[in-house]
Amino acid sequence: xxxxxxxxxxxxxxxxxxxxxxxxxxxxxxxxxxxxxxxxxxxxxxxxxxxxxxxxxxxxxxxxxxxxxxxxxxxxxxxxxxxxxxxxxxxxxxxxxxxxxxxxxxxxxxxxxxxxxxxxxxxxxxxxxxxxxxxxxxxxxxxxxxxxxxxxxxxxxxxxxxxxxxxxxxxxxxxxxxxxxxxxxxxxxxxxxxxxxxxxxxxxxxxxxxxxxxxxxxxxxxxxxxxx
Numbered sequence: 316x317x318x319x320x321x322x323x324x325x326x327x328x329x330x331x332x333x334x335x336x337x338x339x340x341x342x343x344x345x346x347x348x349x350x351x352x353x354x355x356x357x358x359x360x361x362x363x364x365x366x367x368x369x370x371x372x373x374x375x376x377x378x379x380x381x382x383x384x385x386x387x388x389x390x391x392x393x394x395x396x397x398x399x400x401x402x403x404x405x406x407x408x409x410x411x412x413x414x415x416x417x418x419x420x421x422x423x424x425x426x427x428x429x430x431x432x433x434x435x436x437x438x439x440x441x442x443x444x445x446x447x448x449x450x451x452x453x454x455x456x457x458x459x460x461x462x463x464x465x466x467x468x469x470x471x472x473x474x475x476x477x478x479x480x481x482x483x484x485x486x487x488x489x490x491x492x493x494x495x496x497x498x499x500x501x502x503x504x505x506x507x508x509x510x511x512x513x514x515x516x517x518x519x520x521x522x523x524x525x526x527x528x529x530x531x532x533x534x535x536x537x538x539x540x541x542x543x
Contacts, residue, residue, distance in 0.1 A: 319414030322436040322502045323390050329495075330371065330393030334401070337373040347377040350429050350458065353535060354378060357456050362426035365450065367418075367459075368433030372398030372407060378429075379406040386420070388412045415442075423452040430459035432533060435503045444519035451540040457521060463534040464506045476500040512536050 336343040360382030366375040369387035479500035513523040524537035
């Protein structure tokens, strides 16, 4: 099974309960505010936004509520079905996409691309970053979150990931109450430091912004498409 197939299967499996993470006491609730503020700090509504890997659509709907024009894509049909069924979803354009293929949009179609904790599942992000650069209008912004490998939480996860990626160990762990965590660590395959992300962004034709302070286990990385 390829990495993209494993990721799609994981998110299809949990799609019915994924929105629970965004409930008032959910562990992902703050992500909506974080992306909404990050976009508002850079681009005024009604800018054109692509939400790459939208999941059940909480961030996409939050951005439409702020007046942005949002297209949201995902490789998980289960996630998209749940996203489109939620109140407020009619304002978003939902699109199913295939992994490892160029996104089905015209050059310069978006002013901003956001992606919340998705690129960690992409084994080789370089082609995807190049496609993001193609899709952004000159001066457009890319905002995405990925695990910060230097954060203490991620260092602990790295130790557990050794077991998760061992076929024999995983064969045992998948039958325990920790199965979801170890499956996640198996498919969370790209955990680059900021310097590696910056280099990949420059290679894609994007200019990376300054690094964050490192206090959050999910670091937000910002980049801009060069105007000329």
